[in-house]
Amino acid sequence: xxxxxxxxxxxxxxxxxxxxxxxxxxxxxxxxxxxxxxxxxxxxxxxxxxxxxxxxxxxxxxxxxxxxxxxxxxxxxxxxxxxxxxxxxxxxxxxxxxxxxxxxxxxxxxxxxxxxxxxxxxxxxxxxxxxxxxxxxxxxxxxxxxxxxxxxxxxxxxxxxxxxxxxxxxxxxxxxxxxxxxxxxxxxxxxxxxxxxxxxxxxxxxxxxxxxxxxxxxxxxxxxxxxxxxxxxxxxxxxxxxxxxxxxxxxxxxxxxxxxxxxxxxxxxxxxxxxxxxxxxxxxxxxxxxxxxxxxxxxxxxxxxxxxxxxxxxxxxxxxxxxxxxxxxxxxxxxxxxxxxxxxxxxxxxxxxxxxxxxxxxxxxxxxxxxxxxxxxxxxxxxxxxxxxxxxxxxxxxxxxxxxxxxxxxxxxxxxxxxxxxxxxxxxxxxxxxxxxxxxxxxxxxxxxxxxxxxxxxxxxxxxxxxxxxxxxxxxxxxxxxxxxxxxxx
RNA sequence: CGGGAUGUAGCGUAGUCCGGUCAUCGCGCCUGGUUUGGGACCAGGAGGUCGCAAGUUCGAAUCUUGCCAUCCCGACCA
Numbered sequence: 001x002x003x004x005x006x007x008x009x010x011x012x013x014x015x016x017x018x019x020x021x022x023x024x025x026x027x028x029x030x031x032x033x034x035x036x037x038x039x040x041x042x043x044x045x046x047x048x049x050x051x052x053x054x055x056x057x058x059x060x061x062x063x064x065x066x067x068x069x070x071x072x073x074x075x076x077x078x079x080x081x082x083x084x085x086x087x088x089x090x091x092x093x094x095x096x097x098x099x100x101x102x103x104x105x106x107x108x109x110x111x112x113x114x115x116x117x118x119x120x121x122x123x124x125x126x127x128x129x130x131x132x133x134x135x136x137x138x139x140x141x142x143x144x145x146x147x148x149x150x151x152x153x154x155x156x157x158x159x160x161x162x163x164x165x166x167x168x169x170x171x172x173x174x175x176x177x178x179x180x181x182x183x184x185x186x187x188x189x190x191x192x193x194x195x196x197x198x199x200x201x202x203x204x205x206x207x208x209x210x211x212x213x214x215x216x217x218x219x220x221x222x223x224x225x226x227x228x229x230x231x232x233x234x235x236x237x238x239x240x241x242x243x244x245x246x247x248x249x250x251x252x253x254x255x256x257x258x259x260x261x262x263x264x265x266x267x268x269x270x271x272x273x274x275x276x277x278x279x280x281x282x283x284x285x286x287x288x289x290x291x292x293x294x295x296x297x298x299x300x301x302x303x304x305x306x307x308x309x310x311x312x313x314x315x316x317x318x319x320x321x322x323x324x325x326x327x328x329x330x331x332x333x334x335x336x337x338x339x340x341x342x343x344x345x346x347x348x349x350x351x352x353x354x355x356x357x358x359x360x361x362x363x364x365x366x367x368x369x370x371x372x373x374x375x376x377x378x379x380x381x382x383x384x385x386x387x388x389x390x391x392x393x394x395x396x397x398x399x400x401x402x403x404x405x406x407x408x409x410x411x412x413x414x415x416x417x418x419x420x421x422x423x424x425x426x427x428x429x430x431x432x433x434x435x436x437x438x439x440x441x442x443x444x445x446x447x448x449x450x451x452x453x454x455x456x457x458x459x460x461x462x463x464x465x466x467x468x469x470x471x472x473x474x475x476x477x478x479x480x481x482x483x484x485x486x487x488x489x490x
Numbered sequence: 491c492g493g494g495a496u497g498u499a500g501c502g503u504a505g506u507c508c509g510g511u512c513a514u515c516g517c518g519c520c521u522g523g524u525u526u527g528g529g530a531c532c533a534g535g536a537g538g539u540c541g542c543a544a545g546u547u548c549g550a551a552u553c554u555u556g557c558c559a560u561c562c563c564g565a566c567c568a
Contacts, residue, residue: 004529032560087566123568157491157566164567217568237568274568307527314526346528364527374527490568 004354007288012232019282020161023291023355026278033159033166040355041278043299045169048277049149051201051296052171055193061145061173066127068151069118074126077251084218085122088155090166092118120153125219125244125270128174129252136176136266139258143186144176162279163236163490170274176266178258180245183267184222187243190271191224194239202277203294203406204228204284205414206238207436207485209461214445217270221245227460227485229414230283233434235460235487238280241271279490284410285379291356292378294406295399300336302328302395303357305348307364314341320368324361324391331392333399353378358402359395379405420483427474427486431457436487440480442473451475451486460485 004022006014020026025041037045053063069092076082096112121127128146135141149171159165173190177183191208198206206226216223220242228238249255249265257263285292295301304325306317318339325335336357338348345362352360362374373391376383379402386394417435421427430437441447441459451474452458462484471480 028560084567152568154567156568158564168568170568240568272568276568305527309526341526344526344528344530346526346530348529350529362527366527 004350005288005290008231009288015288016279016283017161019286019290025282025291026161028161031166033156035161035165037169037275040299044281044293044297045275045278047297047299048197048201049171052193052197052273053147053149055197056147056171056173059145059189059193061147061175063148064146065148065150066124066131068121070121070124070127072117072119074130075119077126078219078247080247081125081219081251085154089122090120090153090155092120121150122152122154123270123272124148124150124152124172125174125248125268126252129248129254129268132174132176132266133252133254136254136256139178139256142176142178142256142266143182145173145186146175147171147173160279162275162282164276168275170272172270172272175269176249176254177269178256178264178267180267183245183269184243187222187224187241187269187271190269191226191239191241194241194271194273195226197273198226198228198238198277198280199407201294201296202281202284203296203403203410204238204280205407205411207461207463209463209466209485211240211461212445212448212459212484214448215458215461217242219244219247220270221247224464225461227487228280228284229417229436229487230280230490231413232283233417233487235436235485235489236276236280236283237460237489238277239271239273242269244268244270285406286356289350289381290354292406293356293358295358295403298334298356298358300334300357301399302333302335302359302361303348303352304335304337304361304363305345305352306337306339307345307362309365313365316368317363317365320363321361324363324373324388327392328395331396333392333395349376359398361395377402379409421474422471424474428455431455431486431488434488436460436485438483439474439486440469440471440482441484441486442476442478442480447473447475455486455488457486457488460487460489 005018008015024038026035026037029036093114094108094112095114096109097106098109100107132144136144151167151169153167156164156166175186177186195206195208198204206228208224208226211223211225217240222243224241225237226239228236230236246265246267248268254266255263256266281297282291285294304321306314306321308314308317321337321339325337328335349360356378358378360376367373371388372385373388374383375386377398419430419435419437421430421437421439427437427439448459462482466482468481469483471483472478473480
């Protein structure tokens with residue numbers, strides 16, 4: 001058997017890249033830093049979208065759509081915000097091309113310069129809050145609970161498929177509230193939604209926490225996040241939910257009149273997850289044979305591979321396959337019957353392992369005769385022969401088991417790679433092994449910065465509900481009241 | 491944007507130092523046949539501006555210059 005992927009052991013980064021391309025999820029495009037998301041990868045993203053969108057709607061949100069372009073002046077209205085994004089913005093300066101007089105194709109028409117440059121949105125707070133000004137006058141207009149599915153552009157220096165691309169797909173929720181308490185509550189509610197989605201759909205255990213000032217979103221008062229641990233021990237920020245205070249309301253003059261007749265600025269939140277979740281999904285569950293998908297997000301959960309010699313057997317076996325497919329679909333299972341006559345079963349087995357299909361059913365003449373099928377699990381690679389009778393119930397049960405097993409495995413991996421450190425040497429040593437390190441920190445940005453320079457590790461978050469504990473900062477020895485999570489991150 | 495490297499068929503490659511049947515091999519693709527319970531085999535076939543441009547030369551994938559692109563390592567980041 002020829003090896004298709006680099007192994008995780010020899011080169012994790014290479015393995016990841018190979019896997020994304022070989023499993024047909026995405027590819028590099030002609031545009032630097034921008035990827036093509038291929039149909040199979042997009043189908044997984046659509047599954048994520050469906051589940052999240054439903055969760056947003058269940059928590060009272062509605063979808064809307066705002067422009068791709070943001071006038072430059074809007075972006076600069078909130079000082080911290082522009083500070084954070086200025087260095088990675090794509091700018092539109094002209095609106096027309098013309099033929100080059102030297103006959104070398106088209107050039108930008110210098111006559112067609114825009115009065116004001118437009119920024120391709122790196123995020124939509126500014127254009128949205130500029131719009132909200134017109135939508136909000138009274139407490140009766142609040143809360144405003146809006147989400148948008150969109151693409152954004154951040155001109156990154158170095159990109160990696162799904163994890164960091166110049167253009168990416170995401171959703172961004174932008175809500176407006178009458179009180180700070182309500183806005184904080186919303187921020188926390190959406191963090192819970194993200195954690196729920198990560199754990200119950202993606203089968204990825206996450207830690208909910210708050211970012212330190214250094215890691216906070218540009219323009220936020222508080223940034224909450226969910227942090228996940230990848231197989232190589234590095235941390236991945238899987239979602240963020242920001243309490244924006246009145247920063248954007250003040251920048252865009254968004255006021256409302258309260259019940260008491262007094263005017264006040266509106267309180268804001270924003271929250272988002274992106275196609276980066278695809279990267280998290282891949283790096284949490286997959287193995288050296290390829291992708292491993294949790295059943296809830298698999299475009300198809302079961303693939304049926306017919307095995308045959310003659311044309312006659314082909315007909316018989318495919319007929320059996322079709323009736324199994326029909327029966328499974330009655331139970332709500334997503335099934336693909338691969339009746340291609342152009343590839344051998346062994347080829348198909350490998351292909352679906354590469355693509356992470358949770359369950360494979362092989363059916364041959366022997367099975368048809370015996371009333372059985374061979375069922376193989378992608379997560380454990382175990383095979384067993386099952387009776388056709390009651391197959392659907394067993395398949396449904398197996399899919400649930402796989403979903404559960406993936407989560408349990410990921411959780412135990414995280415637990416095995418979570419350490420405490422009380423001294424600097426120990427801290428360094430634990431970081432080098434990889435994983436999360438709980439350590440004391442004196443609470444200053446300078447210390448955090450210094451630790452980052454020395455170790456490349458950042459404070460991933462201060463976990464919610466963190467127990468207080470007297471201790472000394474790992475670097476400075478100054479007093480500390482709680483441990484925070486340090487890790488190297490994507 | 492600094493440091494390093496690389497551009498040869500859809501993909502991966504040999505050849506570049508030392509210019510001259512050199513455009514090599516594997517995968518993939520097409521046709522026919524035999525195959526099909528873990529990536530089939532045999533036979534035949536198609537496919538190339540050797541990154542782009544200029545130069546040196548009788549002759550350039552090979553030498554020179556310029557440009558472009560990509561990858562890796564840093565600083566920046568969902």
